[in-house]
Amino acid sequence: MHINRRQFFKVCTATVGSSSLATLGFSPDEVRAEVREFKLTRTTETRNTCPYCSVGCGLLIHSLGDSSKNAVADIVHIEGDPDHPVNRGTLCPKGAGLLDFVHSPNRLKYPEYRAPGSKHWQRITWNEAFSRIATLMKADRDAHFIAKNDKGQTVNRWLSTGFLAASASSNETGHLTQKIARSLGMLAFDNQARV
């Protein structure tokens, strides 16, 4: 048996300390041993899909309240969906941390505008944003739309404004975005799959 100095000190103090406390009147009978309250007992569960990689893991999102009129659902916990055939309840470190993505301090909350040469963002309304963006896009399209090429062939393209589509937006968004982009004659149009 090898006992070093520090351990000797440790155990001596421990002995006296604990004996003392017990004698000081902390009655063992009053010591309760309850586990922490299970925090999901009546949260609302919503099925979802992880937005990160392409495994497409099933999620259970737990939110506060029961969706009644006066309850504002706040997401309090996310874990894997045990019914999902691929992830079977598991989640990787990214998926397991989704709660902090949803509530990231860097989530954008309001439309913002940065003027040419400015060092700052300014908050604007959605209507201002849509109007100004539409005006810029239309002006650029009207000025640079190519209906026919040098050979006189019909080409109907608009090259001076480009569009990068997302990597995690839904198929429904993708379908709508595709329709809109091509109706405008866009070709400078890609998504994250390219890189």
Place this chain on the structure above:
Amino acid sequence: MTNHWVDIKNADLILIMGGNAAEAHPCGFKWVTEAKAHRKARLIVVDPRFTRSAAVADVYAPLRAGTDIAFLGGVINYLLSNDRIHHEYVKNYTDFSFLVREDFSFDDGLFSGYNPEKRSYAKTSWGYQLGPDGYVVTDPTLANPRCVYQLLKTHYGRYTPEVVASICGTSKEDFLKICALIAETAAADKTMTIMYALGWTQHSQGSQMIRTGAMVQLLLGNIGVAGGGMNALRGHSNIQGLTDLGLLSNLLPGYLTLPGDGEQDYTAYLDARASKPLRPGQLSYWQNYGKFFVSVMKSWYGDAATAENNWCYDWLPKLDKGYDILQVFEDMHRGQVNGYVCQGFNPLASAPCKIKVAGAMAKLKYLVIIDPLATETSEFWQNHGEYNDVDPAKIQTEVFRLPSTCFAEEDGSLVNSGRWLQWHWKAAEPPGEAKGDQAIMAGIFLKIREMYKKEGGAFADPILNLSWKYKRPEEPSPEELAREFSGTALKDLADPKDAAKVLLKAGQQLNGFAELRDDGSTACGCWIFAGCWSEKGNLMARRDNSDPYGIGQTLNWAFSWPANRRILYNRASCDPAGTPYDPARKLIAWNKAAGTWSGSDIPDYSAITPPESGMGPFIMNPEGVARFFAVDKMAEGPFPEHYEPFESPLAANPLHPNNAKARSNPAARVFKDDWDSFGTADQFPYVCTTYRLTEHFHFWTKHAPLDAILQPEQFVEIGEELAREKGIRPGDSVRVKSKRGFIVAVAVVTKRIRTLDIAGRKVHTVGVPIHWGFMGVAKNGYITNTLTPFVGDANTQTPEFKSFLVAIEKV
């Protein structure tokens, strides 16, 4: 993926190469561990780094970044020269016996038809010999020196184990050990799956690396079978879906393609794509191209698309060249682009050569960001010290930043790597005034349309006539959009066999793409998704996870395109007579009594065509079989050849030491000014490769405290030998430089990155994870793509992030 995540459990051997599934796709990787547990499967990892996938592998071998074709070409040579191939499979299901044109040739690294000025090939000689009947001439004896088998054997005969070792730096013993394991799966009841990702796509010859992998699998009969396949592990949750929907510069939905300038004639456009069979009795499914195309145009333009105006064919923008992201940033850099919209995409961090991309953006008149998070791109104009040292006053771009919802705040579907369309449900409202992407897109579009209505302007027809029958025009619902891309009957659809019988009434949802018509009576936004929302309801939302055959086939879970098939080419899992090669892993089989194909999967074949018809299993190809010889489909040649990365430690391609034109991919596009931005080994001696870590997802999770805690600070990885040479200790701050810029990060010194012996000289590798930037809650860092070169794969233009040159020094 040809197969899907759960099916990996059916493999006997798993090759992870060009990817790192354990780190990038941990929950999918679980099916590798299941295969190991339940089939005693072995896992092989081939990677420049000993990754966390390698940590649980049975065999690991390193290779030099960018030399995968040399390695796999060596595997092909091993299989052919040792005759370890699946004979019946290759003979019946591939082009082994097809004769190739006499004028096709390969000479010192270049195929016939090369034009060095244009850096491209005239591909006329890259074809089969056709008989007077229009069909390919074959030699079933495989003796003809012009047959694909003989050409293949000659082409890869050069890739000996010694050549592989010398180019890749993999030891001959490791290489041969791996070959022997792979060769075992040539047996009919043994399969290997290949799992790859951006470690193959992000090279200047990435597409051909993948092809070489696919060729190995075909030789072994591992395509179309349970536990086999070529499995691309997509990097993001819906880039599969967005690609399927055609959101790439040259695509229309469902892998239809936009016309080029020269295709002024609608009929000729269709004929060029509706390929006629190249062998007797083949399905050649693209013959239905017209039905898919017309249905898309009806979905977009409704009543405005008529037979008389060729379904608005002229309204489609036509291509004079590709407009991929590299081309667009090149144009932007030249001042030819005024506006740019980034919807959930962070190109300042994601695109190569930050200095070029940032300079290009500064020339924009306006930039619109739609994102849930404050991205680097949205602040490209802001000074963030050493990490983004710009002067805002000099940047005259108007920037809009529009907050969008994230996954938890919306309904909709995503397509996973296994081609499953899975529906998800909204759990809470977004923060502040954030809106869904659909409302944002509608908001911008409706304003534009309103202005065109009022003021007129350049070619307004497509804008004014875009079908927009949504109940709330300002916010089309996910349900409406899903029904639209799944497809609807516009008129009562009569049964082609019995005109009196109505299959579907006008307004009903289609059951699948077989119901599509080219007379304007059907609308379908994406033919491969057809039937995902039928009259039975939203099949993407199905949640029955039962697996009646016990081989991981949950056909009633969600919806898999196409037609709910889970494993593509599954006809090839049976012998020519229609009997499964491995009854224990039966996908489908010919049921003679019933006269149909059936089993644990939906047949990827004509369900009632009997085996004796001779119809091949690869129904999308006009040949009906899989191609070793890629005919004219690839930019750099019908057979993959090893070329060096654009930045390589070697001055010449070891396979073609005297041909400078064949050093790197001869058909890769390089913009004129970018040639000077490539570094050479005298100044930048180390091979650099960039990658993800398991703790982070791209540039997103640095915004999430839980993940920032796991990997808080930017680092680079180097081997012990290089660290010794440079006097770098773990934890030191180091500067990594390429010709295009530098980053400063903490050094992780590791045994896991080996110094390789390449043709008798030492080559060190430097590893750089990608996840940091100047926004987020993790420690700020440099954008890794400061270092990367502005050149892409010759076919896809995916940037060469995985292999370039750097120098490193202690700061």
Place this chain on the structure above:
Amino acid sequence: MALQSLDIKRRSATTTPSPSVRKIPEVAKLIDISKCIGCKACQVACMEWNDLRDDIGTNRGVYDNPPDLSDRSWTVMRFAEVEPTPGRLEWLIRKDGCMHCADPGCLKSCPAPGAIIQYSNGIVDFHQEACVGCGYCVMGCPFNIPRLSRKDGKAYKCTLCSDRVAVGQEPACAKTCPTGAIVFGSKEDMLEHAAGRIADLRERGFALAGVYNPTGVSGTHVMYVLQHADRPTLYQGLPRDPGISPLVVLWKEIAKTLMSIGLGAAVVGGIVHYLSQGPNEVPEEEEETS
């Protein structure tokens, strides 16, 4: 439901015997290092479930982060690059955290009545409301697990998600583990599962694979499957023969006779010791030499 039963087996510094008539099956968590990919999902799931966020630190030249257990990191992955067979690199990644010993050194050395509880199912849980922050649990632990918080002065460690287990759920780390390197169930089932894993590892060439369930602490409710069970120290210093410090054992024997000596002085002494020295953390080297 057997797993959710949390009847109390013993309490720190308490002499009243616990009820012992009911026979409660023991639970266990099995960590198979040969299946672990070091993804740290368990670290995240642990922090998320337990409403903890550790500091966003720095990189110190290794993958390990946070670098050590803390009051807010109840589990961490420890990475070791070793070559047990020369020329054959292995990256051994061990999930470190409380072992839930059958004979818990922390509980035995704890002077605060009811601050440390051992449930009949084997879980050893800390009750911070009763913790006096003396740090003796840190010293009593043969695995160097508990950590004192600088915020509230109390000791924290893995609870084996006693709140989840109490309602019949598996611990958050076990649920999330992508590869199934962490499994949870009855101790009996876990030992059986381990046997299967060991047979598989032996077939793959790890002749000395085995389970880590050390007898020095009468077995544990968190066990490991090790590829090299003969060399646990390869795994970032997993102790070869952990046991409760002989002095803790000694104390248990003589404590009662010493009970009345130096009452107030000891309590005050303990507090002063903490305030002046900070948390009692035994450096790893010292622990290993004992």
